[in-house]
Amino acid sequence: MHFRDVKGNKYNFVETLIGKGKTDVVEVMKAYIDINLNGIMRVDYIPTLEGDAEFYPGCSYLGRIYRIGHIK
Structure with missing residues (x-):
């Protein structure tokens, strides 16, 4: 699963x-x-922080x- 946070709604976020x-x-x-989820979690797309570099968009x-x- 991709773990992320957003602002907005499903049409505009x-x-x-x-x-x-x-x-x-x-x-x-x-x-x-609670549901004993057993799977792989990864970060999703990430806003670029000031002074940082993207290794891809x-x-x-x-x-x-x-x-x-x-x-963690």
Whole structure:
């Protein structure tokens, strides 16, 4: 699954850093634990942070580290 946070709605949205959008990511993680989810989780597209570089569009180095840290 791709783990991400967004602002907006399903028709018009932008990706945000985890915890900066409209999703209660702690409650999402608790729900995954409650259903004994057993799968692969990865970060999704990542906003580029100031001073960062993208190694391809939507995937920046610092943004990726930030998201992985929040998931952990």
